[in-house]
Amino acid sequence: MLKYILRRIAYAIPIALSVSVVCFMLVHIAPGDPIDAIVPPDTPKDVVEQVRKDYGLDKPLPIQYAVWLGHVLQGDLGRSIATRRPVAGDLILAARKTFVLALTAAMFGFAIGIFLGSLAAFFKGTWIDRLAVSFAVGGVSVPHYWLGMVMVIFFSVLMNVFPAMGAGPGDWQWDWQHIQYLILPALTLSCTPIGLLTRTVRGIVSEILNQDFVTTLRGKGLRNRTMMLHVVKNAAPTILAVMGLQLGYLMGGSILVETIFSWPGTGSMLNAAIFRRDIPVIQGATLVLAMFFVMLNLIVDIMQTMIDPRIVRK
Amino acid sequence: MRMKLSYLLGAFAISGCISAAQAQTLRVAMTTSDLPLTGGIPDNGSEGGRFAGYPIFDGLANWDFTKTDAAADLTPGLATEWKVDPNDKTIWIFTIRQGVKFHDGSTMTVDDIVWNFDRHLKESAPHFDTAQARSYRTYTGQVVKYWKIDDTHLALQTAQPFSVLPYLISRVFIVSPTQYKKIGNWLDFQMQPSGNGPFKVEKINPRVSIDLARNEEYWDKGRIPKVKKMILMPIPDANTRVAALRSGQVDWIEYPAPDSNASLKAAGFNVVVKPYPHVWVWQYNHTSDSVLQDKRLRLALNYGLDRDSMMELLAGTAKPSIGFYEKESKFFGAPKEMFKYDPEKAKALLKEAGYGPGKPLKLNVQLPTAGSGNMVPLQIGEFVQQSLREINVEVTHEVVDWGTMLTSLRQMPGKGAEPRRDAIAHGLPLGDVTNFYSQFTGMANKLGSNWSTFIHPKVDELANKAFQTFDAAERDKLIAEAHSVVVDEAAWLFVVHDLNPRALSPKVVGFNQAQSWYQDFTQLTVKD
Numbered sequence: 001m002l003k004y005i006l007r008r009i010a011y012a013i014p015i016a017l018s019v020s021v022v023c024f025m026l027v028h029i030a031p032g033d034p035i036d037a038i039v040p041p042d043t044p045k046d047v048v049e050q051v052r053k054d055y056g057l058d059k060p061l062p063i064q065y066a067v068w069l070g071h072v073l074q075g076d077l078g079r080s081i082a083t084r085r086p087v088a089g090d091l092i093l094a095a096r097k098t099f100v101l102a103l104t105a106a107m108f109g110f111a112i113g114i115f116l117g118s119l120a121a122f123f124k125g126t127w128i129d130r131l132a133v134s135f136a137v138g139g140v141s142v143p144h145y146w147l148g149m150v151m152v153i154f155f156s157v158l159m160n161v162f163p164a165m166g167a168g169p170g171d172w173q174w175d176w177q178h179i180q181y182l183i184l185p186a187l188t189l190s191c192t193p194i195g196l197l198t199r200t201v202r203g204i205v206s207e208i209l210n211q212d213f214v215t216t217l218r219g220k221g222l223r224n225r226t227m228m229l230h231v232v233k234n235a236a237p238t239i240l241a242v243m244g245l246q247l248g249y250l251m252g253g254s255i256l257v258e259t260i261f262s263w264p265g266t267g268s269m270l271n272a273a274i275f276r277r278d279i280p281v282i283q284g285a286t287l288v289l290a291m292f293f294v295m296l297n298l299i300v301d302i303m304q305t306m307i308d309p310r311i312v313r314k
Numbered sequence: 315m316r317m318k319l320s321y322l323l324g325a326f327a328i329s330g331c332i333s334a335a336q337a338q339t340l341r342v343a344m345t346t347s348d349l350p351l352t353g354g355i356p357d358n359g360s361e362g363g364r365f366a367g368y369p370i371f372d373g374l375a376n377w378d379f380t381k382t383d384a385a386a387d388l389t390p391g392l393a394t395e396w397k398v399d400p401n402d403k404t405i406w407i408f409t410i411r412q413g414v415k416f417h418d419g420s421t422m423t424v425d426d427i428v429w430n431f432d433r434h435l436k437e438s439a440p441h442f443d444t445a446q447a448r449s450y451r452t453y454t455g456q457v458v459k460y461w462k463i464d465d466t467h468l469a470l471q472t473a474q475p476f477s478v479l480p481y482l483i484s485r486v487f488i489v490s491p492t493q494y495k496k497i498g499n500w501l502d503f504q505m506q507p508s509g510n511g512p513f514k515v516e517k518i519n520p521r522v523s524i525d526l527a528r529n530e531e532y533w534d535k536g537r538i539p540k541v542k543k544m545i546l547m548p549i550p551d552a553n554t555r556v557a558a559l560r561s562g563q564v565d566w567i568e569y570p571a572p573d574s575n576a577s578l579k580a581a582g583f584n585v586v587v588k589p590y591p592h593v594w595v596w597q598y599n600h601t602s603d604s605v606l607q608d609k610r611l612r613l614a615l616n617y618g619l620d621r622d623s624m625m626e627l628l629a630g631t632a633k634p635s636i637g638f639y640e641k642e643s644k645f646f647g648a649p650k651e652m653f654k655y656d657p658e659k660a661k662a663l664l665k666e667a668g669y670g671p672g673k674p675l676k677l678n679v680q681l682p683t684a685g686s687g688n689m690v691p692l693q694i695g696e697f698v699q700q701s702l703r704e705i706n707v708e709v710t711h712e713v714v715d716w717g718t719m720l721t722s723l724r725q726m727p728g729k730g731a732e733p734r735r736d737a738i739a740h741g742l743p744l745g746d747v748t749n750f751y752s753q754f755t756g757m758a759n760k761l762g763s764n765w766s767t768f769i770h771p772k773v774d775e776l777a778n779k780a781f782q783t784f785d786a787a788e789r790d791k792l793i794a795e796a797h798s799v800v801v802d803e804a805a806w807l808f809v810v811h812d813l814n815p816r817a818l819s820p821k822v823v824g825f826n827q828a829q830s831w832y833q834d835f836t837q838l839t840v841k842d
Contacts, residue, residue, distance in 0.1 A: 044455070047451045083349075084446075259554075262550075
């Protein structure tokens, strides 16, 4: 098992390096100039060139990459071109807010998705199944920005029960003053995992329910509750993999929801940085999110082997 | 049901408590994607200056917000008066206001102002602001020398006589050297800045809000803010800003989307509009790279655009533009061409130039998706495209984000790797007459602005004379004359002037919008 874990960690290193190269190259290939975030539009050209030199943006790309990677390895993601603040500091604050949002959305999504999926599998072919499947299709199809706006209109503007935007005053706390800001964006964000989990759980559980060992267990007169345990254990690796991917997706994919709700997380930070060509912020945020994804996959892989040792043998 | 009801009542009670606590606090939703910098060199264009500039700091000259029926002009700020040296017109003498205190309690001196110019211009100074100073060269670039004359006077010198210097240096905000020395670097100074404006920075919540508090010691007793606090929040999405206003989370939003104005008004919110120095245009490419070198085509587009119909789309947030300056401006002059919608005249001009139904004029125009002062660029761009199609002009849009467009504006047409384009469409400020200089003169073209490369000897001659004329009336007359040439030459396609819309909660009273990119937040109150 330890060998397997070490091997998986070793695999993660080239992935991380590739991610860093892609992150770095992508922002440089994109059109636009980070200097525009710093100087007004009618600044004389010689001043623009001087500013470019000051920020080291006049150096060849491989040198810029080497310098950047050297700093990253020491935990220094550089300074934002627009604000001059260290990227790492802002990123930690933003990632904390995004993690709160993603985790809450994941909790909503996983709980509702697993419940609906299991229900649909047990009552396959009935109206309950059809209802759950419709809900799942709706969940994966509905655009976040549309749902977010509808939520805001209904719950904030018309009913005035939840705030329309922001994450509450000061630092995040798990109290009602802050939680009320979390509900609408988390519900909006949870739609996709609800849909995906419902469909996945329905598929895997109904497949397992049709397997011979379940018929045998039923024939042996096992109670439904005990039988469920066997079904869950068999379905868990697949569901875990989907949940892991979804949590990663929620961490990195909340850009639209964060923009609509002005949630000060990594999504809105990245959005603002892209528009301002704030290269250190784009590189830092993308790298951290990508690494989170890699780490999450690693954790899921390890958890899968713990639940189902056959995976290691394979 | 009972539970639901009690929950709702509870929620309303909570929001009621919040409202009471927020009395005398003005909560503002800005359009920026992040907080503007608060160290005295704000970014985010004029919106940065509006919120993180003048409320916290003062310049030697400030903007006069009291006369709201005309474009705002300069008024004494930290300098009580200024004049050009009669013996050497490159030297300006500023009389510095005495007894003004910074937010940290220190008293401002002439040395402090020299220290502030060192921050911008003296690269060998220990506090030279390497990161930000160059971004302000547009405003400080004309100053070649500065010195303390005595305890009440400061001198600024320009390379050549430059009569509009006070407009440029009005954006040079004075910060406290005492506070800087206490903190030690400009980055941390941003978190605890000290100026001498009507509001003090109480707290900066990175990416969330700038919390300002009333400066009880403000030197201009008539402008001590009536509200106790002002909270500035960046909310880049227009729909989110409207929702935040309608749900009572903010009291003031910048630039509500035009299509939301009617419903906001119906719901009792005040949508405030007023002219201000702004224009939305197509900056034509005047080089051999484009067909728009032909004056007949430039005139045809200006006559063929149905600006009046566009007003309906913009729901009262703009007015038609037929020049760089609006018709009522003292700088408009008396051009012969007054661009009234005349599709027949436009078609005739196009025919004369060899274009018609069988051979439409094809133009490639860059259009931004958003950006400071760009209003609703996609809607405006598409309307122009549709209107010009009626006169056999086919417009292809190259849609880019604001940052990419700014890069294009710096790359002179026909040079570098930029693709060929006939125009760049966007909105721009005309905060002071120096904007005319940077957009329409050959001198500016050499410096890398004036992307259009509109160079006209008469305009250059008049503009040069204007900036070396110290009689304000004469200077205005010369600019107006130069502007007439710009209009008669149809230098650009003039589309609309923005009316600076913002929406306010009915609780906000006493706000009288100035005709300026900056506004006065000191005279308004927020009712409980």
